Amino acid sequence: MTNQQLFTKPIHIELSQVVSSTYELHKPDKKLDYVKHFKHYCSLPQSIKVEATKPESSKPELDSEEGLPLLLKAIIEGFVDGVLIITTNQELFHANECGRRMCSQISQGKSPINSIPQPIWRVCESLIDSRELFSDRKLIIEAEIKVNKSVNFRVRVRWLTLELSRNPYLLVTLEDKHQSTQNSAITDAIKYGLSHREKEVWLLKKANLTYEEIAQQLYISINTVKKHLKSIYAKQKQLMQYQN
Numbered sequence: 001m002t003n004q005q006l007f008t009k010p011i012h013i014e015l016s017q018v019v020s021s022t023y024e025l026h027k028p029d030k031k032l033d034y035v036k037h038f039k040h041y042c043s044l045p046q047s048i049k050v051e052a053t054k055p056e057s058s059k060p061e062l063d064s065e066e067g068l069p070l071l072l073k074a075i076i077e078g079f080v081d082g083v084l085i086i087t088t089n090q091e092l093f094h095a096n097e098c099g100r101r102m103c104s105q106i107s108q109g110k111s112p113i114n115s116i117p118q119p120i121w122r123v124c125e126s127l128i129d130s131r132e133l134f135s136d137r138k139l140i141i142e143a144e145i146k147v148n149k150s151v152n153f154r155v156r157v158r159w160l161t162l163e164l165s166r167n168p169y170l171l172v173t174l175e176d177k178h179q180s181t182q183n184s185a186i187t188d189a190i191k192y193g194l195s196h197r198e199k200e201v202w203l204l205k206k207a208n209l210t211y212e213e214i215a216q217q218l219y220i221s222i223n224t225v226k227k228h229l230k231s232i233y234a235k236q237k238q239l240m241q242y243q244n
Contacts, residue, residue, distance in 0.1 A: 068085075068093070068094050068162075068164070069164075073094070076094070076096045077096045077097065079096060079098065080098070081098065081173050081174060081175050081176075082095070082096065082098040082099030082100075082101070082102040082103070082172075082173065082174030082175075082176075083095065083096045083098070083099050083171070083172070083173055083174075084099045084103070084116075084120070084170075084171075084172040084173075084174070085160060085169050085170070085171060085172075086116060086121075086124060086169065086170040086172060087167070087169060087170070088128060088167065088168070088169075088170065090116055090121055090124075092114050092115070092116060093169060095114075098174075099172075099174055102153060102174045102176065103116070103117050103120070103174075105147060105151055105153075106119060106120065106145055106147060106153065108147075119145045119155075120145070120155060120172060120174075123141055123143045123155050123157050123172075124141075124157050124170050124172065126141045126143075126157075127139060127141045127157045127158070127159070127170065128170075138158070138159070139158065139159075140156055140157070140158045141156070141157045141158075142154065142155065142156050142157075143155045144177075150178060151176075151178070152176075152177045152178060153174050153175065153176060153177065154174075154175040154177055154180075155172065155173070155174055155175075156172070156173045156175075157170055157171070157172050158170075158171050159171070178207070181203070181206050181207050182203060184206060185199065185202050185203040185206050186199075186203075188202060188206075189202065191239070192232065192235040192236055192239060193235060194232060194235065197218075197228060198228050198231060198232050200218055201214060201218065201225060201228040201229060201232070202228075202229075202232055204217060204218070205229065211225045211226065
């Protein structure tokens with residue numbers, strides 16, 4: 001049992017790619033003469049010796065524009081979900097491209113660039129307000145922001161501590177629920193070996209559509225929908241039995 005708690009607070013608003021790097025280790029072309037180098041070192045002045053023995057800084061390379069380590073920026077940019085790092089003063093410290101796009105969808109393009117959409121900030125405020133009550137616990141505040149019938153985001157906010165600053169930040173992750181459902185259905189289709197029509201039915205089923213709604217969208221009868229779902233469940237059961 002961990003001391004991490006999850007709070008769900010639905011919020012509804014009424015509104016009418018992975019960076020990869022390749023690192024190669026290169027061995028010296030020839031063996032070093034350590035005795036020769038040691039004798040040379042002993043002959044150096046004391047001031048140079050001290051300078052030569054200083055260890056290199058272990059701090060990560062920083063981005064002069066935003067002060068965030070470049071490696072951390074590359075990792076964040078590779079996430080499928082939107083990622084925002086926000087100060088407690090409602091200032092955007094960093095956001096990946098996906099996060100910026102989702103913020104634009106939520107604000108409907110009406111908010112200034114690099115501003116935090118108000119629905120997201122309300123979730124952040126819930127975490128800030130709970131800091132005094134649950135100072136000894138790691139909290140995650142979760143909410144949903146519904147822009148319209150086809151655009152729905154899951155928002156999670158937690159505290160983030162960076163060595164670059166004494167003050168904590170708010171780490172916000174944004175998940176496109178429609179896209180997540182679609183990706184899950186595609187994975188299932190491959191896993192269970194579904195036909196093209198079964199894949200279409202399963203995608204709509206995972207989106208919580210009723211039999212009637214699925215039938216209307218695919219221009220098939222309700223009985224046909226049930227027939228496809230029965231076949232899908234049979235394939236799922238067959239795979240589970242095979243794995244066991």
